[in-house]
Amino acid sequence: MQHFSTNRQTFFLLSALLLIFVEAAFFGNGSVFLILLGIGTIYYALRNKGKYRRSYFWTGAFLIGVSILSMWSLRLMVFGLAVYLLLRLWKGEEWLQTAPVYGATDKGLIQNKVMSIQSTAVEAYEWKDIHVQGFIGDILVDTTQTVLPKKTSLISIRQGFGKIQVVVPYEVPVRIFYSTLLGEARFFNGDNQRILNGTIHAEDGYPADEGNKVELIVSVTTWMGDVEVIRR
Incomplete structure (x- = not known):
């Protein structure tokens, strides 16, 4: 199985937690429990190297996939992403031209x-x-x-x-x-x-x-x- 970097695991984890929060808080969708079960199954697969590791991983992915297809929060996120991309396309290079210009204050090589x-x-x-x-x-x-x-x-x-x-x-x-x-x-x-x-x-x-x-x-x-x- 292809190795997942920590960044990719973090992205999936934070995205899943955000969807779960929105769905539970605003839509009351019971499918969030299947998502939690899927996340747990995938985590178990990533943490273990047994011969059934691949099966656990794809079982978790299936549970999550079935659940998110019925989630209104996912549909709203897709809609928001589409609007964002349309705005970027419309404004184009104007975003770069209106970016703030900072003064000569020394803030270090890397900033907080x-x-x-x-x-x-x-x-x-x-x-x-x-x-x-x-x-x-x-x-x-x-x-x-x-x-x-x-x-x-x-x-x-x-x-x-x-x-x-x-x-x-x-x-x-x-x-x-x-x-x-x-x-x-x-x-x-x-x-x-x-x-x-x-x-x-x-x-x-x-x-x-x-x-x-x-x-x-x-x-x-x-x-x-x-x-x-x-x-x-």
């Missing part, structure tokens, strides 16, 4: 935002320690485009849902601390590691005498999200 996809500059930039928190989104920090100072540099990210990717130079020692409720970690050339309500620590590039003055510490905390640290 509730929902966003952010990355450091694609060209050379001056390094500053990163302390950021958000709710939903992906973050990319590429330290190969800057010069890390001769001291300990810090990347501290607290994110609800989303993927965090950090790119570091080959010659820089790195310590990583990652905590999550549900996520997947991949550090350097290692294998993917699935984590359920746990913490993982890794380090790479430290000489035997610990004499290197340059050091990068990466601390990431998520609810549901993947973390990847690679060298380039």
